[in-house]
Amino acid sequence: MSSVAIALKGLTKQFQGMSQAAIAPLDLNIEAGYVTGLIGPDGAGKTTLLRLIAGLLIPTEGSLSVAGFDPVTQLESLHAQLGYMPQKFALYSALSVQENLDLYADLRDVDLAGWPKMRSRLLQFTDLERFTKRAAGNLSGGMKQKLGLACTLVGQPQVLLLDEPGVGVDPISRRELWKMVHELAGDGMLIIWSTSYLDEAEQCQQVLLMNEGKLLYQGSPSQLTQTMQGRSLLIDGGKQPRQRLQQVLQQSQVRDAVLQGKQIRTLIDSPDKRLDLAQALSLNEQQLQPTQARFEDAFIDKLGGQENRHSALADILPQIPDDHSHAIEAINLTRRFGDFVATDNVNFAVKRGEIFGLLGPNGAGKSTTFRMMCGLLPVSSGEARVLGMDLKHSPGKIRSRLGYMAQKFSLYGNLTLEQNLQFFSGAYGLHGNLQRQRIDEMVETFQFESILRQTPDALPLGFKQRLALACALMHQPDILFLDEPTSGVDPLTRREFWLHINGMVEKGVTVMVTTHFMDEAEYCDRIGLVYRGKLIALAPPDDLKAKVMHDDEHDLTMEEAFIRLIETQQEDT
Template identity: 65%
Template sequence: MPANLIVLDALEKRFPSRDKPAVASLTITLQSGGVTGLVGPDGAGKTTLLRMLAGLLTPSRGAMRVVGLDPVTEDARLHAILGYMPQKFGLYEDLTVMENLRLYASLRGVTGDERQQTFERLLAFTDLTRFTARLAGKLSGGMKQKLGLACTLIGQPKVLLLDEPGVGVDPISRRELWRMVHELADDGMLILWSTSYLDEAEQCREVLLMNEGELIYSGAPRALTETMAGRTVLAADASGTHRRLLQRALRLPQIGDGVIQGKSVRLILKKDADLATLGQALGLPDDSIKEAAPRFEDAFIDLLGGGPGAKRALADIMPQVGGSRDETMIEARGLTKKFGNFAATDNVDFKVTRGEIFGLLGPNGAGKSTTFKMMCGLLIPTSGQALVLGMDLKTRSGKARQRLGYMAQKFSLYGNLTVEQNLRFFSGVYGLHGKRRCRKIDEMSAAFDFGPILHQTPDALPLGFKQRLALACSLMHEPDILFLDEPTSGVDPLTRREFWQHINGMVEKGVTVMVTTHFMDEAEYCDRIGLVYQGKLIASGTPDELKQQAADQRTPNPTMEQAFIELVQNFDKDGDNEAA
């Protein structure tokens, strides 16, 4: 069977508002038989390239052919054999699963027996057969993505363009998506998968790594990872916190990047760095530093010139929060939320102390978001208590909210106001006026480098800048407690590192943080984790403790993602055994 091809020849796209091209003179040939990953930080040009390939944008220069067709002049023929799933896929949330499939089948001209056979095949493929009568708006994030993929596959396309389909999807659902996509690639479909999750990039046959419109690497992810051999280490400090150790390490000239990994920090050495002297530079014994196997993310960060470093401008402007580190700041007591007879959260208990990062993890639809919303006063419990600073949010929510900062999962600022106007509005909502308000706006603008974009609207900004603005607005009143609902979903690893530098700095000042995330490497930053599944808290502990709970002879040293999946699957097995 001949390979399906995408051929790009000096392809370029420029926008009048930008000095540099969004895609710069890209020449490459892609073929079917495996998944090709399109990887890069915010503003790299990934979405622009996909939109050109789908015929939605016209190139400024150069040429492109998709399965022998020109996307601009032969768009009607191309659309008959191409599936494109944008970041915000157009599911109709007030239609059922089956009604969405029927709509897309009608748009594709799929009728009669072919339609029925297509539906049966796609529903079985995506495991949505049991949910055909459910409204799309009532599906979990993972199920929505699977339905979006099913709609995209109607008409049996030869080429599939997927723009960050894993964003907001839990590890179990993401694994399912990958299983389906690999199966399609094995059957001969040409698949281009854009992603900001670098563990996803490792699953691709080859990757295109872009930065500021330029292609800076193409090839197998393993080949790039191997260039980091001998330059990645794990360091642990028995006498201090991992957050302070990371900060010390990032100030060293021989360190290119660092992240927290359980009770250790994972460090990238610069090319000319001497591993033998690292322990002395960090003030650690040599046996506390161990070489680690490199990951694709290490190579990605290194190729981009390293991480954001030790900058913690936000922490510098936040006041020290007083009080004992043993004080309970957030507490759930028998927390339960029912919708009819369905218990979304079922008798959940946990405590979070001052200056702690507590992560709430769980698969899509497990009750994590319901629990989180009750803890920050957005939902009223059916029974039990959600306490913040000892105050019951059911009876004293107004007073408690003055001490809380909240950053929503979906960008919730005003897109038609400028960055400066959003800062001014939210500071007013939190009771800041006059000179105090002006001073705080100036401080936040400096800490987040908002100066060049103060008079732009958020709708015109890359996702990373939107998330920075959302965080800034949630902190205008200098809260004691910060609730973060999937704060870095969809942002690139560089922005994620910068974000957590800010959070770590605030926690060192005594701020308490409760966070939800589907990004398992991000969960490593938490002091403790609560894993929610089927409305229950099925496991809790430090990241290393959860990994140890999931360890077995087959996987003695699981990653956080492997631990997440194993603990959920073990809970299912135990339930099946009890039922038997």
């Protein structure tokens, strides 16, 4: 194993004006030869720790050694050995793939004589050789992350810090990124991969689980998962899985519960509570089947279990009557950009009170389809119908009944939370007492009271996303469009969001959602899978998994099903 290592002794970081330390005293060693996963909820201290290691922050107390260098006193020497890819990596959109690489080589003073050979190796390693002349702004999300990784590897660093590199990237591209990173680790590089995707954490040989600046666990994911044996169950969801989920969450024996297709994946306090839970739910024991524990179960348990069990948001929304009509319809929907067909004759219909998921790899056309359905892109041909009206003819009337939450945080970072709520409620036509009432309801529901005068830019991602959801629902819309609503948030925050979404759907709200987080797709009533502009599959999650499940398999993750469906389509075309 390589001698490259990171050593922390009593490392502490306290930001001015904050009562709680961002990093409590940490003592740990991290070695090369494998990928170390850095995990934890919003505000756990993950990014702060990475920035300390990279020398971008100065510790309040304690010492830190990275590849033999002190980041405070030997920063220049350290930077020659370290690659850091932050969450918002600075690719230059107008520059081509090759020009971005050349720029980073210049910034890192790479030897000009050897650079062409190194650049060629990086392009080959990241499979970007065919795209050297393409502008970075025109790359798919997965290709942008590959280019970001290539730029970070310029200069052949010994230490690689990756802060949420899988956010916004489809499962196939994420798998390719992991393959590359494992290869680098095998060559002796020290790699820390910060992530909110716990299926990614399971691929690490070692994980660091943090919360509120403290280290809760250091070791292999499998060791922690083994402590959960006998506590994970699959409960029959019956005819109304969302309602049964709410019943399960109210039981004292339950630590965590989420939808998994038509079943409810449940974590109980101890194996001997299974019979008690069956009796509490008036189910027979056969309707509660033990299932293999996942690392996510251990993560949730280590953080104290699911905290929010009831949607206060659903309580303030009115009941929308079900007239059994289609809320959303795509009829031969097509969008062209010049000669390129991004969406090609797509057809689907979404019933009122349904959660419809639109999935697909980066660049497949799902975002284009999604943006046409909510009126953000004009339709080239075909129809996008919402509440029975064609978006071409009645855009203003339709938009007044829609809520939209963008993939990238789209609120105003220089306005306070209160000012954002005022602005967006006014934009939706709310004024006077009604506007004040709706703002007060959202402040109470999302517990914004203590941060109303802060700007979103100063808050963790989870709070930003709560604010975005509150603004999208200010006018109590019939239909909610969610574009990657939980991208980058931790599993606990993700559960809170889906608790609200499930509660809204029970009130009759129709939801259309895009996501790259495949476990989240399990919450949808039906999924439309888009590939190369066409709708290649349309079915409930369990049916899609059954379609590609092998005879000797009893269970399959939605992520594996997604990859198999895409690979099958690639083989057929």
